[in-house]
Amino acid sequence: MQVRKIYSNRVWIEKKLQPATVSFINSSITAIDFKKLNDTEDFGNAVIMPGVIDVHVHINEPGRTEWEGFETATQAAAAGGTTTIIDMPLNASPVTTTLQAFQQKLDASVGKMNVNVGFYAGLIPGNIPHLESLLQSGILGIKCFLTHSGIDEFPNVTENDLDEAMPIIAKYNIPLLAHCELYDKEVDSDFENHPTSYQHYLAGRPKKWENEAIDLMIRMSRKHNCPVHIVHVASAEALSNIEAAKKEGLPITAETCTQYIYFNAEEIPNGNTIYKCAPPIREKANNEQLKEAFVTGVLDFITTDHSPAPPSIKEIETGNLKKAWGGIAGIQFLLSGSWTAMKDTMTLEQFIPLVTSKPARFIKANLKGTIAAGKDADFVIWNPEESSVINESDILFKHKISPYISQSLSGRVLETIVNGGTVYKNKSITNKNKGIWLLQK
Template identity: 40%
Template sequence: MAADTYDVVVRAARAVVDGREQPVTLGIRDGRIASLDAAQPWDLVLADDEVLLPGLVDTHVHVNEPGRTEWEGFDSATRAAAAGGVTTVVDMPLNSIPPTTTLAGLRVKQQAAREQVHVDVGFWGGAVPGNVADLAPLHGAGVFGFKCFLLPSGVEEFPELDAAGLHAAMTELARHDALLVVHAEDEGELGASPHGVAYAGFLASRPARAEQVAIDRVVGTAAATGGRAHVVHLSGADALPAIRAARAAGVRLTVETCPHYLSFVAEEIGDGHTEFKCCPPIRDAANRELLWQALADGDVDLVVSDHSPCTPELKRLDSGDFGDAWGGIASLQLGLPAVWSEARRRGHDLVDVVRWMCEAPADLVGLRRKGRLAVGHDADLCVLAPDASFTVDASTLHHRNPVTAYAGRTLTGTVRQTWLRGVPVDLDGAPRGRLLERGEA
């Protein structure tokens, strides 16, 4: 095929393709990858220290717009995503007002996003008490699945499901083969959230057993209904034996963890440092290594950010009170270097990182043209300098508020370019992202 049949040709001596690192000459036509061995001339040649990756897919992002746009919004969130090599985001249904628990709520969210997104964006629906009748219409409108909580979510407009509500929601979703994603902590296993600056007190109030008990409930409900379940932000490795057993028994269960659980450890979190507060919490160093081993073994399927920002005031940085502070870590722009920094120390390569952060998230939600450098896929690209290091300055991030647990941390792996559907993303230019629906070809 003649070179002039491509809109652009990108040459990379190193690229992650089909489970290995290899050279590619990427021919792009109409926003998609048309060839992995295109003829010259080359329009772009990556530098010797750069590796071509697929654009990352982050299926766990709280954008918060509309309603709490002062926490984060579609413009700032998707700029941050693009700066971090993320080309597809799936937005969580809560923290915005209204939440995405009805078709009307979805339409409000889509309208708010439509002219602002710098990367492609899809949406989760929500499963809350009393909205079983809303699940089918939301599914039909193209949400990628449904999020629920098994304990209070922290916002009154998104209440938790009890055991009967979980069973009812999963029964309805099984009829449509729709995915239910679950914040799995059991309220009955929690201690009172203590006020004060001691991280140890906060950690003790949310023990790993709370995750174990809730995951057991999810497993039992999925087994009884035949539904598909996904556990979000696993922090406690004690739940891994139950997860393995459920899968061996044929339960349709997938699991994610997050960069902060793979990067930080409780022993290193100083008192009053509420920027590290998240739920479930960051646990000890031995637990972190068990999570890494679970990723290596395939017991944990994917790594996504759980980007959950808020205003500095809500983080209670002035008082350092873990009882009052909002729980959530802002990390959308930093997920790739955070994971790569820790992965390479443990002998993992970029093929592993692509599997965890590109391929598996795309597969989870059925994005058939995302997450891989493959013919027919969208030409969503991340140009990474894997050996280049930088120190995180929160004030330079594109997140709306300059608060992150990674501030001052030196990370390895610099994103130098991000391409969306065959065109470099210009963070100062007009947004070119699209709103996605489940099942798009």
Template identity: 40%
Template sequence: MTDAELLIRSTRVITPEGQRPAAVAVAGGRVAAVLPHDAPAPPGAHDLDLGTDALLPGLVDTHVHINDPGRAEWEGFATATRAAAAGGVTTVLDMPLNSVPPTTTPAHLEVKRRAAREATHVDLGFWGGAIPGNAADLAPLHAEGVFGFKCFLSPSGVEEFPELDHARLTEALGEIAAFDGLLIVHAEDPGHLAAAPSPEGSRRYADFLASRPPAAETEAIAPLIDLARRLDARVHVLHLSAAGALPLIAEAKASGVRVTAETCPHFLTLTAEEVPDGATEFKCCPPIREAANQDALWAALADGTLDCVVSDHSPCTADLKVPDFGVAWGGIASLQLGLPAVWTAARRRGHTLADVARWMSTGPARLAGLDRKGAIAPGKDADFAVLDPEATFTVDPATLHHRNPVTAYAGRTLHGVVRATWLRGALVAEDGDVTGRAGRLIARGA
């Protein structure tokens, strides 16, 4: 351990084996060893004692809409990754839509990389997109290092990223399966959405909820699973909201289908019953559902049916959040708040910080194949989030780093204050202030 330049001690280090007192040695930007709490510091190493503050692996958020370039007034690489760093998130994967151009060709990917290269505060990678007409671009995008491919089964909300019908979904998944890639899917059935009552002109959240029924999710996920089974393909269900789809996913996993699924902090912490009329900062697709549905999502996290919790950070300018649930942009801004939001609810339900780290760091890292991320263990990148689990704070949008101060968490008191964030052994945020820009662009397999 003589080459270690940093030793971080805590009585609560979250390791793959659980929480324990330990000292974590860092050398060359990686975890060199996890030692007993009272281990002596190597000569010349900086010895940092966190006391009872918890040391977690840096969060990995594989579902972030940065919108840059093209809609950078909604969110940009610098602001999004600054919010990530302040919130204990050390790795972000950017979704392929809401930017112009979308990440649907290798040339478009290079446009995104050029925009991001000098702006990122945390490590940043990219998903590719699967849309009608770009099947020939999927293998070249894979070769360029995207982590997988996102598609929609219903309209995405932006014209430059159309949805796939069943024939085009089959074509795209066949192409992706040929190189054992990953397809990540916004799974809502367009027929069920078209048949539901429109919420346009309504301020009532109940009307919006009725427009995105649970059956829209279950009726999209069932044929997706069947197709994955037939093609022996890898598929991942994004932002699962409807608990009725959980038995389908559990059964598919048990039978060997290569399917995974995520949910989001807002589905685990907010409920339909509490959304005020006109409060479109709570609007997202699929929607926040009722408390009983939320209970089932928590149970599915506990039993492994759901693999991870990621933000689906999808911000916009404040003027697009008009108080009409049929017209307002659908998306919740939460990148900086995911860890305390989930911990607040998790601790109340009897879960541990080790559970939260598994859902928000280890699980997303495994999904994306990020072998050096997601755990405090020898050989992993020295990416850490320092959390005071007992401290509370009230969310003030003015203190958040994402570009537009709109969030569904405004005014909520949350448990868990992120004291610091470390990226590959470098301090990048402390007490809400982002202190350094150490982020790199990352690629699948690199």
């Protein structure tokens, strides 16, 4: 293959944007030159940076491909500048709680990876005998729920389950990812009688549930010295305890998702189920605190928790929030949605690591997340200053159901390069199946 050289006045190298030419051949970066070379593609002032890494998505294949699938999800990821995704163990059928189920998932992804794909396995009551084989199989983390997951075959764990599992997980220094809500029957939100009311839904999943669950995971991390990752933090009240746990030196990391910093409860209309997720999108004042937590480092990086469903399961026609599947389709908007949300809170230089080097470090992907000789040739070339209104026709994931439709987002992706090959350019997929598996060594 011929060496390709790309130049811009703004290339993200050594933690700053600077003029540079990046040369790469096949899937590796071969050289960095801090000047424009001959035979170089000049992208002007567009930003060239490492491909975005989304470490929290639900692909739903095998078994629920009418919801999504590797082919459509990875095309949508590439369209948004994402070059690596990590797939959750639930929403597929079978759920990834045994080695055999993991093999089925690997088989299902073959020939359908338009970006790089890594995988988590699941912890549920009764599958602890399977943990060692899963931890040795190449998975990048173990996921558990502390409340009902929405999928009956992926039940929540108890403190006793955690006591049994965490010493095993700690041996491998792999994170236990936790959905932190502890169900409390005492909440009287009257949601039963107001199933289309967003405010009643919000009241039915209070911050207290999250706070207590996060406190439990901090205690368990301390007890077992096990790495714990808090997924989709939505309650700003939990931030001070996460911060204290980090200062104590506990192996705790935490994320929030684009939807929790871009949208807010005050502006969500009743009967509009595309906004339903769990934990719920909370109030504007709360979400401003989540944004500030990226500045202070209490929150580590941003994900999408892409969790799509067909219109009937999403109860689009009825607007019934009680019955609707809880999940937001957003894999295509990690870069543009998050930058739009964060650009008044931090600089572009502060923002870029939240979607590149920091998630790369979390999944121990040493060749990803930075631009340097010898690193993987995964790039997004984009214009952060250019905004556009998202149309249904722009969407590449399976069901064109998303709260980002009709939103004006800052950041237009010009080109997405995966393992040295252009996958997305000029609003279309150009090369398919350039992605590879990302498995823990």
